[in-house]
Amino acid sequence: MTTSSTTPKPLVLVVDDYQDAREMYAEYLEFSGFRVAEAKNGQEALDKAFELRPDIILMDLSLPIIDGWEATRRLKNDDRTRTIPVVALTGHAMTGQSDEAKGAGCDSFVTKPCLPDALVDEVRRILATRGGSRPG
């Protein structure tokens, strides 16, 4: 686990209504050298995203109030958040969900159960492809 001391730690917004999972991923991301913000539903996710402008968003799709697809669609339709990559997380392994997620604007798709280290690997991979283009 190496972190660069010269660059600020990337901020990851973890959105999941299931507390155990949300906190688990948050703890491991922090353990892995990320800053972490948490939201427990879609509305909260939108608020936090507009407010904090995270570097990447981990979005569970089954969410109360506003679900993950709708939240992702709104983020991608807003200039403030359009460029923030969204990694969709889902426990629904039924086919078609990944297509639907991509249609909503998700940049990546991870099926639960997903081990924390595998998720961190995916976050790093996405950030690496986006690294240079990210403003500020």
Add this chain to the structure above:
Amino acid sequence: MPSPVPLPTPPLTTAESRLALAEQLLACDAARPCAEAVVEWLAHHAGAGACACLVREEHGEQLRCLASRGLSEAQCAALALVPEGDGHPLVEVLALAAPRYFPGPRPPLPVLGTGGWFAVPLGRPGVPPVGLLLLSTSGAALPKEVAWVAARVGPVLARLVPAESREVAGRGLLRRIIDAVADPVLLTDQAGRPRIANTRAEALLVAGPDASEGRRRAVELNQHVFARALASASSADGPARSTGFRRREVPLVDPAEGMDLLFELLSTQVVEPDGQVAVVSVLRNVTDLGRATQALGESYRRLRATEREARSERHRLDRVLDSVADPIILSDPSGGTVMMNDPAEKLFALPLDGSQAARSRVHSNDATFSSFLANLMDGGGSLRWRGQLSLVDPATGATLPMEAVASKVLGDNGELTGIVTLFHDRTEALEKARLLERVKDVSSQLEARVQVATAELAEQNEKLRRQAIQLEQASAAKSQFLANMSHEFRTPLNAILGYTNMLLQGVSGELTPSQKRNLTRIDSNGRHLLEVINEILDITRIEAGRMPLHLSDFAIPELLQEVMAELDPIIARSKLAVSTELGARLPAVHSDRQKVKQVVLNLLSNALKFTHEGSVTVRAEYVPATSTLTIAVTDTGIGIDPAHQEKIFEDFQQVDSSPTRAYGGTGLGLSICRRLATMLGGRVTLQSAPGQGSTFTLHFPRRARRA
């Protein structure tokens, strides 16, 4: 036939020679031998140079020379001629009835030397002479012997000549009689040339010089046929030819009318006075007889044939009647039974040893039949009568419902000659009708039942239809439930596996070996649970029809490369030699790439799991004959007993299903493979034996068809 008497010898005295002549004359029964004897005797005893004995013919003054000596035939014949008018010396002698001497030549007396002729009338004085003796003498004195002979022979000739005259007259009569015979009669030589023929025979066999050409030809033909018949008659009879008549049929032609005639020829041979053999033939006209015989024969033959035919007809009729199972009775016009066939006898004939009951039943049948017949005869002009009779079986007493059909048999003149009655047992027919009625009843009942059943069935169908819908809904609900369940399983499992993973990575600090071992067990059991959940989810999706086919064109080699790459970590960990072999000319495939890959992945990971050492080979081939691809995974693992080979494809089955089984896995992998293969239109097969490794093969068509 008279034969010449031996001549008296010269030494005889006059008396003896007279006596000999007298005896000779007594023995004569004809005039000529008598005359010859006299001429001979005169030549010997009276010194006559030439002499002749002439007799008067009965009619006319004609002389006939019976015998002569020293005279030629012509001289004799000349003596017999009587010229017209007087002047014939012999006629004068006869008229005077006294001997006379002619000294000089006096025609027609022959001139002999210088002597004269004595003419001596024959017969006693006072009786008209029957003839005269003519002698040439040298002197005019009448020898005593001559006078004696004339007196002796006169009466004898007078007795014999008239008989001969009658005979001559008789010949004419005979001729007339023969001519009067209707049958042809003729005397022929042996070659059949006619000598004497009566009128009828002449009509057939003789053609005069003025006959027509047609008649001549017909006669010629007849002569030919007749001669041949005669010849065959004489030759055929051989030794018997001299005895009796011979009969032959001779077909002749009537020369006048040209009709064919048939004659019966009777012929016999006779010897004529001149010693020649002649044939007397009588032809009897049997033309009509022949025709009659022929006609009679024909009639007889026809009669016999008719009789034969009638007899065989009768036999045939008998056989026919007896072969008819229905009773038949032939009655005479008065109703009496003439004949009946066997079945009829059973009903109407009194049984020989029958019981009293049987007899009374037969009587009852008779009475019934009689009244039926009476009805027919009262029925006027109708030729046929039909009726229902209730008869009784004499043997059993059972009632026999009979239909009787009686027909009148009419003679040639329309008179009634008999009645034929044919019975037909209607028991069976009535029984059939009764059965038919019953069948109809039962049938209508059945129909009613069928209607009820049909209604019930319709109701059941409706129920089933609803149930099917409910089942479908239930199935969908079940699938949804399982999908949800899997989601609900995964969420906590995600946390379990995640935290375990974090702890094992030392996120919460270093772990003791015991803690690490225990966490590792949590981790592996959690992973197994996850695998089970995933596979249940797959099966659920397949059964719920939520795993559609995604058909595309792809190549097998690339697919195998991907599979090997995905399993590379496991292969690397194992000590197995894993290889792929590609058959020649593997074509591009049109199928569901994801499902093919899933099956191959599953088979290969199974092989890796159950093989400890040796090798695993993946071999892809194309079978052009069936347009099928095969991907076979062969390992050198533990192998599978044939008894278990079918079982392992069932859900949750492994060969070792005990809780402490040695191998991991859910037991759903092969079950899923089989389902996926079926979706592809293919199948998964297994060849294996314990300790000999296993080969699992996926067979699937090169071009999958959308279900």
